[in-house]
Amino acid sequence: MRTFEAIDNKTVTLVDQIENQLLTYFKNNKFQIGDEIPNETELANALGVSRSALREALSRLKMMGLIESRARRGMVIKEPSLLGGMKKIIAPKILCEKTLLDLLGFRVSLEIGISEYIFANITSENIQELETIVRMGKVLGNNEYPMASEYMFHSKLYQITQNNMIAEFQDIIHPVLNFIKDKFREVFEPINMQLERQDRLVSHSDLLDHIKAGDKEGYRKAIEQHFLVYNIFLKMAKSEK
Amino acid sequence: MRTFEAIDNKTVTLVDQIENQLLTYFKNNKFQIGDEIPNETELANALGVSRSALREALSRLKMMGLIESRARRGMVIKEPSLLGGMKKIIAPKILCEKTLLDLLGFRVSLEIGISEYIFANITSENIQELETIVRMGKVLGNNEYPMASEYMFHSKLYQITQNNMIAEFQDIIHPVLNFIKDKFREVFEPINMQLERQDRLVSHSDLLDHIKAGDKEGYRKAIEQHFLVYNIFLKMAKSEK
DNA sequence: CATTTTAATTTGTAAGACAAATATTATGAA
DNA sequence: TTCATAATATTTGTCTTACAAATTAAAATG
Numbered sequence: 001m002r003t004f005e006a007i008d009n010k011t012v013t014l015v016d017q018i019e020n021q022l023l024t025y026f027k028n029n030k031f032q033i034g035d036e037i038p039n040e041t042e043l044a045n046a047l048g049v050s051r052s053a054l055r056e057a058l059s060r061l062k063m064m065g066l067i068e069s070r071a072r073r074g075m076v077i078k079e080p081s082l083l084g085g086m087k088k089i090i091a092p093k094i095l096c097e098k099t100l101l102d103l104l105g106f107r108v109s110l111e112i113g114i115s116e117y118i119f120a121n122i123t124s125e126n127i128q129e130l131e132t133i134v135r136m137g138k139v140l141g142n143n144e145y146p147m148a149s150e151y152m153f154h155s156k157l158y159q160i161t162q163n164n165m166i167a168e169f170q171d172i173i174h175p176v177l178n179f180i181k182d183k184f185r186e187v188f189e190p191i192n193m194q195l196e197r198q199d200r201l202v203s204h205s206d207l208l209d210h211i212k213a214g215d216k217e218g219y220r221k222a223i224e225q226h227f228l229v230y231n232i233f234l235k236m237a238k239s240e241k
Numbered sequence: 242m243r244t245f246e247a248i249d250n251k252t253v254t255l256v257d258q259i260e261n262q263l264l265t266y267f268k269n270n271k272f273q274i275g276d277e278i279p280n281e282t283e284l285a286n287a288l289g290v291s292r293s294a295l296r297e298a299l300s301r302l303k304m305m306g307l308i309e310s311r312a313r314r315g316m317v318i319k320e321p322s323l324l325g326g327m328k329k330i331i332a333p334k335i336l337c338e339k340t341l342l343d344l345l346g347f348r349v350s351l352e353i354g355i356s357e358y359i360f361a362n363i364t365s366e367n368i369q370e371l372e373t374i375v376r377m378g379k380v381l382g383n384n385e386y387p388m389a390s391e392y393m394f395h396s397k398l399y400q401i402t403q404n405n406m407i408a409e410f411q412d413i414i415h416p417v418l419n420f421i422k423d424k425f426r427e428v429f430e431p432i433n434m435q436l437e438r439q440d441r442l443v444s445h446s447d448l449l450d451h452i453k454a455g456d457k458e459g460y461r462k463a464i465e466q467h468f469l470v471y472n473i474f475l476k477m478a479k480s481e482k
Numbered sequence: 483c484a485t486t487t488t489a490a491t492t493t494g495t496a497a498g499a500c501a502a503a504t505a506t507t508a509t510g511a512a
Numbered sequence: 513t514t515c516a517t518a519a520t521a522t523t524t525g526t527c528t529t530a531c532a533a534a535t536t537a538a539a540a541t542g
Contacts, residue, residue: 011310011311011312011524011525013312013524013525013526014525014526015300015525015526019304019329023329023330023332026332026335027332027334027335030334031335032334032335033335033337039491039492039493040492040493041492049526049527050526050527050528051527051528052293052296052526052527052528053525053526053527055293055297055493055494056296056297056300057300059256059297059298059300059301060300060301060304061330063260063301063304063326064326064329064330066330066335069252069492069493069494070252070493070535071252071254071492071493071494071533071534071535072491072492072493072494072533072534072535072536073491073492073493073534073535073536074491074492074493075492075493077335079335079336079337079340080330080331080332080335080336082327082330082331082340082344083327084326085304085305085325085326085327085330086323086324086326086327088260088264088305089264089302089305089307089321089323089326090321090323091264091267091268091321093268093271093273094267094268094272094273094274094307094318094320094321095320096274096320098405099320099323099406102404102405102406102407103323103406105358105402105404105406105407106351106404106406106407106410108354109351109354109355109357109358109402109404109407110347110350110351110354111354112353112354112357113349113350113351113352113353113354113355114350114354116350116353116465116472117346117350120472120476161346161350162479163343163346163347163350164339164343165340165343165344165346165347166343166346166347166350169347220461224357231357231361235361238403252493252494254493254494254495255494255495256494256495280522280523280524281523281524282523290495290496291495291496291497292496292497293495293496293497294494294495294496296524296525297495310523310524310525311504311523311524312502312503312504312523312524312525313502313503313504313505313522313523313524313525314503314504314505314522314523314524315522315523315524316523316524483542484541484542485540485541485542486539486540486541486542487538487539487540487541488537488538488539488540489536489537489538489539490535490536490537490538491534491535491536491537492533492534492535492536493532493533493534493535494531494532494533495530495531495532496529496530496531496532497528497529497530498527498528498529498530499526499527499528499529500525500526500527500528501524501525501526501527502523502524502525503522503523503524504521504522504523504524505520505521505522505523506519506520506521506522507518507519507520507521508517508518508519508520509516509517509518509519510515510516510517510518511514511515511516511517512513512514512515512516
């Protein structure tokens with residue numbers, strides 16, 4: 001069987017085609033979670049391809065969690081992990097700068113956007129946990145927190161939303177953000193110093209105060225301010241280009 | 242070589258292990274975009290596995306865009322498509338209800354969160370385009386817009402942020418949102434009717450007015466109101482459970 | 483009918499083969 | 513030597529065959 005070239009001179013292999021055929025097959029034939037799918041030889045025959053090529057395509061769907069194969073008992077459909085692929089392959093050092101900046105903007109947007117859900121779901125236990133985290137994370141200066149506390153504070157916020165996908169997403173991109181902070185350290189520092197001089201730094205403690213007071217609007221303004229350093233940085237990065 | 246069972250009785254196959262080994266190999270050895278990687282027989286020998294097993298693992302990384310193989314010329318590292326896997330396997334009908342609701346909440350949060358970036362990047366051309374879209378999308382009633390206009394209006398907002406990842410993400414989950422709107426139609430309708438009676442519906446036209454006026458705070462309140470139906474729905478869905 | 487034995491299924495892995503296009507080397511001519 | 517051409521080597525894509533091992537299904541046995 002022959003491969004051929006797509007518009008952008010990237011070869012579309014047989015395995016690519018099989019992958020697509022399988023996906024449309026599963027999507028169009030009302031497969032539900034738990035449903036068994038035909039065995040490998042059947043699928044290979046139906047598609048007119050070798051078992052090895054088929055297995056390469058199946059392997060991809062297994063990575064995404066759409067298919068689970070129980071050794072020697074056949075394969076079943078599972079709910080795919082939407083962020084699973086991202087989680088596996090994310091590697092800050094391999095991402096180009098534009099992608100890094102986009103991820104930063106994505107994260108800032110998302111965290112500002114969840115304000116509503118935080119206030120809708122917050123409990124007194126949550127507030128106690130946040131207080132503990134804030135206490136153990138004394139500010140080091142310059143808007144920087146000890147890594148553990150920084151991570152736990154924001155992580156707890158996502159958790160409060162009770163939206164697993166948001167929490168998982170933030171968890172996945174967390175190492176990327178650390179990478180960005182490190183990579184552009186010499187850019188962030190003067191920004192933070194200037195904000196500090198202007199007394200415009202918003203600490204975790206300040207954020208928590210708004211939460212405790214049930215002051216949603218105040219919180220939103222504060223969280224925007226908390227992330228101001230990133231937005232200044234993003235604006236600088238864009239204008240440079 | 243033997244497979245073995247992980248904690249949750251899910252079999253960890255040799256291919257799974259190879260996938261991990263390759264990923265850590267690429268991550269730890271400062272591979273950059275464009276770098277060539279060893280050929281298949283070399284990799285297979287180095288890992289002590291067959292070429293077919295190795296190829297199943299490589300196939301996964303190719304799907305995610307981390308590796309591109311130029312037929313008969315070797316393989317190179319590419320910047321992986323973080324959302325590519327998600328885009329491929331997303332299929333509303335295969336997702337469970339909790340995931341659907343999470344995606345809805347994710348989208349609402351993100352779109353509210355990008356308000357800042359919209360006002361930071363808006364141009365007069367953008368406004369003209371939005372006006373055209375709004376004009377061609379006369380309200381059908383009950384907070385529902387013609388599909389094309391609905392999609393184009395929000396899509397344009399993401400585009401204005403100039404954040405490709407946000408735009409791509411929203412584009413990917415768009416069919417899921419349509420699926421949700423359809424699946425829970427009988428729940429959304431009464432909510433929208435009540436909001437309409439209370440004159441609390443915010444139209445695209447209203448949103449655009451805030452944008453034109455440069456009224457960021459007004460816009461944010463308006464976009465929250467625009468999505469209120471979803472948040473009411475999400476709260477109902479959660480309390481039911 | 484119950485229990486044990488046997489056979490059939492099915493995924494996981496390995497190995498070998500070859501096509502086809504590209505890259506590399508060798509060869510020959512000017 | 514230099515350049516053009518021919519031969520060779522390399523490498524991915526695909527197919528085929530083979531077998532192990534565990535589970536399930538079927539058959540045999542008492």
